[in-house]
Amino acid sequence: MTGSDGTEGAGTRPGGRSARVRAAVHRAVQDLVAEGVRTEDLTIPVVAARAGVHATTVYRRWGSLADLLAAVAEHRFTGDVVVPDTGGLVGDLERWSTDVARDLEDPDTLALMRASIGAGEAASCACTGDRRAQIAAILDHERRRGGDVPDEDAVVDGVLAPLYYRALFEPFSRDDEGPAPGERVRALVGNVLAWASEATGERRSQAVSVSP
Amino acid sequence: MTGSDGTEGAGTRPGGRSARVRAAVHRAVQDLVAEGVRTEDLTIPVVAARAGVHATTVYRRWGSLADLLAAVAEHRFTGDVVVPDTGGLVGDLERWSTDVARDLEDPDTLALMRASIGAGEAASCACTGDRRAQIAAILDHERRRGGDVPDEDAVVDGVLAPLYYRALFEPFSRDDEGPAPGERVRALVGNVLAWASEATGERRSQAVSVSP
DNA sequence: GTGCGATCGCAAAGATCGCTGCATTAGTCC
DNA sequence: GGACTAATGCAGCGATCTTTGCGATCGCAC
Numbered sequence: 001m002t003g004s005d006g007t008e009g010a011g012t013r014p015g016g017r018s019a020r021v022r023a024a025v026h027r028a029v030q031d032l033v034a035e036g037v038r039t040e041d042l043t044i045p046v047v048a049a050r051a052g053v054h055a056t057t058v059y060r061r062w063g064s065l066a067d068l069l070a071a072v073a074e075h076r077f078t079g080d081v082v083v084p085d086t087g088g089l090v091g092d093l094e095r096w097s098t099d100v101a102r103d104l105e106d107p108d109t110l111a112l113m114r115a116s117i118g119a120g121e122a123a124s125c126a127c128t129g130d131r132r133a134q135i136a137a138i139l140d141h142e143r144r145r146g147g148d149v150p151d152e153d154a155v156v157d158g159v160l161a162p163l164y165y166r167a168l169f170e171p172f173s174r175d176d177e178g179p180a181p182g183e184r185v186r187a188l189v190g191n192v193l194a195w196a197s198e199a200t201g202e203r204r205s206q207a208v209s210v211s212p
Numbered sequence: 213m214t215g216s217d218g219t220e221g222a223g224t225r226p227g228g229r230s231a232r233v234r235a236a237v238h239r240a241v242q243d244l245v246a247e248g249v250r251t252e253d254l255t256i257p258v259v260a261a262r263a264g265v266h267a268t269t270v271y272r273r274w275g276s277l278a279d280l281l282a283a284v285a286e287h288r289f290t291g292d293v294v295v296p297d298t299g300g301l302v303g304d305l306e307r308w309s310t311d312v313a314r315d316l317e318d319p320d321t322l323a324l325m326r327a328s329i330g331a332g333e334a335a336s337c338a339c340t341g342d343r344r345a346q347i348a349a350i351l352d353h354e355r356r357r358g359g360d361v362p363d364e365d366a367v368v369d370g371v372l373a374p375l376y377y378r379a380l381f382e383p384f385s386r387d388d389e390g391p392a393p394g395e396r397v398r399a400l401v402g403n404v405l406a407w408a409s410e411a412t413g414e415r416r417s418q419a420v421s422v423s424p
Numbered sequence: 425g426t427g428c429g430a431t432c433g434c435a436a437a438g439a440t441c442g443c444t445g446c447a448t449t450a451g452t453c454c
Numbered sequence: 455g456g457a458c459t460a461a462t463g464c465a466g467c468g469a470t471c472t473t474t475g476c477g478a479t480c481g482c483a484c
Contacts (some may be wrong), residue, residue, distance in 0.1 A: 017450065018461065039330050040277055045441070054463050059442065061461090065252060118251055118330010121383060128381045157400065161377035162369035169340045169376070171333060188369065195403060229480060230431070257471065266433050271472070273431090425484105432479070440471070449462070454455105 024051040025058060029072045033115055034108035042115065044068070070123035073116035076109070077129030089142040089149065090193060096138060097159050097185040100131070104167035105181070113168070131160055150192055158192035159185075236263040237270060241284045246320035251327055256280070282335030285328035288321070289341030301354040301361060302405060308350060309371050309397040312343070316379035317393065325380070343372055362404055370404035371397075 028051035032042055044065055048055035062068035081103065084095040103109055116123040132152065139149040150158075163185075179187070240263035244254055256277055260267040274280040296307040315321055328335040344364065351361040362370075375397075391399070 021462080038276075038278060038332065043441070055441090056443085056464080057462055066250070114329050114332070114336060117326050117380065118328075120251060120326070124326060125381055125383075156377070157374035158370070158403075161373040164377050164381070165368070165373035168329065168380075169337055172337075191370075191407060194407070233432080255471070267472085268434080268474090269432055428481105428483085430479105430481080432477105434475105434477085436474090438471105438473080440469105442467105442469085444467085445465095447462105447464080449460105451458105451460080453458085 021051075021053055021057060022061075024053055025062075025068070026072050026075060027051070029068065030076070030108065030112060033111045036111070039115055039118055066119035066123055069112075069116045069119040070126050073112060073123050074126040074129065076112060077127055079130070081134060083134050083137045083141075085141060089138070089145075089147055090189065092138045092141060093155070093159070093189045093193070094186055096134060097163065097189055098182060100160070101163050101181050101185050104163055110167060110171065128160075128164075132156065135160070150195065154192055154195060158195070159188045162188055233263075233265055233269060234273075236265055237274075237280070238284050238287060239263065241280065242288065242320060242324060245323045245327060248319075248323070251330065254327065278331035278335060281324075281328050281331045282338055285324060285335050286338035286341070288324060289339055291342070295346050295349045295353075297353060301350070301357075301359055302401065304350045304353060305367070305371070305401045305405070306398055308346060309375070309401055310394060312372070313375050313393050313397050316375055322379055322383065340372075340376075344368065347372070362407065366404055366407060370407070371400045374400055 025047060028047050029042075032047060032050055037046070042065065044058050045055045047065075047068070048058045051058075058068065062071060081096065081099045084092050084099075086092050086095055104113075113127045116127050135152050135155045139152060139155070142149045237259060240259050241254075244259060244262055249258070254277070256270050257267045259277075259280070260270045263270075270280065274283065296304050296311075298304050298307055316325075325339045328339050347364050347367045351364060351367070354361045
């Protein structure tokens with residue numbers, strides 16, 4: 001899911017040891033966060049010790065914990081979901097949304113997201129990774145098939161936002177009552193597509209397209 | 213939910229000085245966060261100094277910064293929005309959503325929310341305050357008027373979630389292009405009500421009610 | 425008004441963090 | 455294979471945080 005293990009390969013010397021250190025530190029952050037280490041106890045010396053790396057290295061390469069978390073979040077939330085191609089828009093969106101929802105169900109992922117959000121705006125924005133790009137790709141597929149597609153922002157508002165909201169602010173209702181995850185995702189996708197097909201006529205840019 | 217100024221109102225002595233200290237500390241946290249103090253620089257001694265209170269007091273009463281932030285967030289995000297009564301469901305929802313959106317536009321509020329989310333699950337959930345209760349109240353008003361109302365979860369998914377998502381993960385698009393805040397809110401509310409009126413018949417519990 | 429107990433301020437000690445020189449290792453280029 | 459240089463390890467320092475014990479203050483009940 002994470003592809004290769006190093007993310008900022010653009011450095012001047014991305015060779016063997018640097019990549020190993022980076023991977024170890026990233027892994028350490030994810031492990032610690034997953035183990036439920038409180039945000040205030042998650043400090044650079046702790047991360048360094050877990051990674052088997054000297055704390056100085058972490059200070060020099062990432063500077064602050066916020067930057068480190070941002071890097072880890074960006075590395076974690078990009079490229080982990082492959083854009084599906086089931087042959088139809090409904091299938092693509094449902095499959096993709098299910099993948100996203102499953103990702104957000106993971107307590108480790110959620111913990112990393114919380115920590116990143118707390119670290120600041122940059123790390124926060126990194127949590128959505130390339131979700132918009134994935135949506136755009138799915139819509140483009142369908143558009144090339146000649147189908148009518150909803151607005152990208154409509155998908156963000158109608159599918160992505162509810163998934164993230166529930167994951168963040170109502171995590172308790174995960175295994176309580178309520179519809180199964182798959183069913184919930186299908187309902188959300190269905191609603192978005194219903195607006196779209198309904199608004200192909202006049203009020204497309206009025207009721208559905210609610211953003212840039 | 214505690215009504216008075218203190219969050220842990222169940223204490224043994226909620227009297228004058230304790231209340232003053234609590235208010236001063238809460239105020240200090242909000243002020244510091246509003247001033248853009250980085251999360252890693254927001255420490256208990258700093259808060260105490262700003263509040264004109266000894267750090268020991270803060271340590272003893274709140275223990276950790278996470279708990280303090282959780283208390284402040286809960287205090288901040290409850291009771292700040294009065295449920296409107298404009299005489300109709302559309303007006304009520306639009307007015308309430310606009311209030312919520314305006315609240316989320318405030319950088320201070322946003323920063324506090326970020327810090328709280330980073331502080332843990334409890335503080336995170338406190339950020340939504342009694343939003344669900346407010347929605348339920350609005351829907352109840354309309355129900356008593358005899359009107360058809362959408363599901364509470366439909367409003368959460370269709371209005372609340374998009375507002376929170378944008379505020380958290382795409383704060384940059386605040387004053388860029390795109391529709392005015394009011395227009396955006398109206399579009400979201402319009403969509404939710406469109407599903408509802410459309411689903412009054414058969415598929416109410418299928419397409420609209422996507423959760424418990 | 426008086427007594428009790430919770431709460432707060434104060435000062436000092438212990439612990440941890442974050443940073444800065446210097447020596448060493450290990451990629452990378454020729 | 456050899457030289458060059460980025461990247462890491464190491465030790466130590468100052469600053470800050472966090473805790474602890476004690477006296478003083480203030481709110482509450484009688």
